[in-house]
Amino acid sequence: AQKVTQAQTEISVVEKEDVTLDCVYETRDTTYYLFWYKQPPSGELVFLIRRNSFDEQNEISGRYSWNFQKSTSSFNFTITASQVVDSAVYFCALTRLGGSNYKLTFGKGTLLTVNP
Amino acid sequence: ETGVTQTPRHLVMGMTNKKSLKCEQHLGHNAMYWYKQSAKKPLELMFVYNFKEQTENNSVPSRFSPECPNSSHLFLHLHTLQPEDSALYLCASSFSLRGGYTFGSGTRLTVV
Numbered sequence: 151a152q153k154v155t156q157a158q159t160e161i162s163v164v165e166k167e168d169v170t171l172d173c174v175y176e177t178r179d180t181t182y183y184l185f186w187y188k189q190p191p192s193g194e195l196v197f198l199i200r201r202n203s204f205d206e207q208n209e210i211s212g213r214y215s216w217n218f219q220k221s222t223s224s225f226n227f228t229i230t231a232s233q234v235v236d237s238a239v240y241f242c243a244l245t246r247l248g249g250s251n252y253k254l255t256f257g258k259g260t261l262l263t264v265n266p
Numbered sequence: 267e268t269g270v271t272q273t274p275r276h277l278v279m280g281m282t283n284k285k286s287l288k289c290e291q292h293l294g295h296n297a298m299y300w301y302k303q304s305a306k307k308p309l310e311l312m313f314v315y316n317f318k319e320q321t322e323n324n325s326v327p328s329r330f331s332p333e334c335p336n337s338s339h340l341f342l343h344l345h346t347l348q349p350e351d352s353a354l355y356l357c358a359s360s361f362s363l364r365g366g367y368t369f370g371s372g373t374r375l376t377v378v
Contacts, residue, residue: 183366185366193354194356194369195356195358195367195369196369200366241309253314253322254309254311256309
């Protein structure tokens with residue numbers, strides 16, 4: 151069985167602060183994908199990043215960075231110099247690699263509020 | 267527009283009503299999904315279709331009935347729902363994992 155835990159239910163920061171969203175996962179699969187999605191108030195889930203289990207390199211995209219640690223089964227997401235527009239619910243998700251259907255297992259999400 | 271369009275955006279229905287949710291994608295994706303998002307709970311996978319064939323029914327009550335007439339369209343037919351079925355229903359599609367899923371904006375359903 152697969153499981154994704156986002157222990158932080160809500161985080162509130164002031165604009166320009168850095169913030170890290172935690173994600174811990176459980177899977178028996180040796181090959182898998184991890185994702186982060188952003189859900190703004192409008193409702194749709196916006197894809198942010200995909201990481202496969204073969205690749206433990208950390209990734210940076212603008213103010214966003216991701217730290218994948220296979221040894222601790224964690225895939226944490228850091229926003230540097232947060233902005234009000236970053237306010238949203240962020241979901242971490244997991245799926246096994248391969249096959250034609252990709253059933254994502256989601257965490258419960260972390261509500262990030264960035265205050266001006 | 268995300269590439270996956272869901273209608274209606276909001277729906278209020280009585281417990282004896284019959285209604286349908288619609289999802290449409292023209293991204294060339296072969297798989298389509300229904301997810302349910304309730305407050306304080308993880309997104310729950312409901313149904314999966316691959317090339318119009320249902321490949322997954324995640325123990326969903328029969329008052330939810332999916333239909334996939336072609337690879338671009340997915341419906342969720344609703345009848346005799348309960349108040350606890352009130353939630354955001356999200357449709358998604360995928361072809362490969364290069365970009366993950368593409369989600370629609372969801373239908374906010376309220377059962378009264």
